[in-house]
């Protein structure tokens with residue numbers, strides 16, 4: 001009965017309002033934090049290709065737990081991707097509440113932002129736009145990785161990027177996720193007052209500088225990494241599907257079996 005009354009009047013008979021919106025905000029922040037931190041690790045893992053193909057291969061096998069199972073089990077990566085996908089969907093579903101639902105709402109928000117002329121309000125617009133873009137871009141990537149986790153490696157990833165035309169999607173996804181993630185983490189610090197200290201205003205200025213530095217760092221790292229995969233993919237275009245053989249195994253094959 002209370003639900004019915006609150007549904008129509010916006011408050012219960014004892015004039016209390018639901019706590020669900022506050023809980024939703026909390027879950028949105030928590031899922032945003034997990035995704036934001038996950039992405040830092042993700043970008044570092046993917047960029048190991050810049051060190052060498054062998055190193056990227058070793059890291060991939062590590063995530064497949066080859067220290068426990070001979071040759072590794074890609075299903076482990078599928079499961080991790082599935083968990084991340086679920087967190088992504090929960091976060092996106094909660095994020096939808098904040099997006100303007102019709103032109104009137106958009107107009108009001110835009111007028112408000114222009115009138116305030118406050119940088120953080122403008123940042124919010126970037127977050128809403130990049131979040132919307134990721135509905136499509138992020139879902140495509142996560143689904144492919146989840147269902148093709150055996151095809152991660154120096155050649156398999158490069159073939160996907162170049163010969164399977166993922167590079168245009170990665171350019172857009174990289175821009176969206178880097179802006180969205182760093183702005184999101186900055187907003188989290190401000191919203192929950194994590195590093196406020198004695199002087200929250202001065203902290204905010206510092207946080208903004210850190211945000212800017214992190215955005216540049218991950219964008220440069222991300223685009224350099226993408227170029228590396230594109231180059232390997234181009235050179236490997238006539239051998240799509242061939243699996244990478246790490247140098248140590250190749251040397252063993254040549255010396256013992258006399259084959260390359």
Ligand code: HEM
Nearest residue numbers: 028029032033035036092095098131132134135181184185
């Ligand atoms: C379809 C995908 C996504 C949508 C629609 C979306 C939407 C949103 C929206 C609208 C906000 C603002 C919430 C607010 O102002 O209170 C937000 C916050 C945030 N997002 Fe996303 N997001 C998505 C994916 C991601 C991804 C992949 C990451 C990881 C980098 C991420 C990290 C964050 C963080 C850290 C916050 C701050 C949380 C907060 O303010 O409570 N989001 N997201």
Ligand code: HEM
Nearest residue numbers: 046080081084138145152157160170173174177222225226
């Ligand atoms: C467990 C989940 C994930 C796994 C295992 C994973 C794995 C990978 C791998 C192996 C690549 C290299 C290219 C390829 O093989 O196609 C890649 C690239 C990329 N991923 Fe993910 N990914 C995951 C989640 C995400 C999420 C949630 C996002 C953002 C919403 C994301 C954004 C990107 C971007 C932008 C690139 C291009 C990277 C660059 O150019 O530096 N990934 N990912």
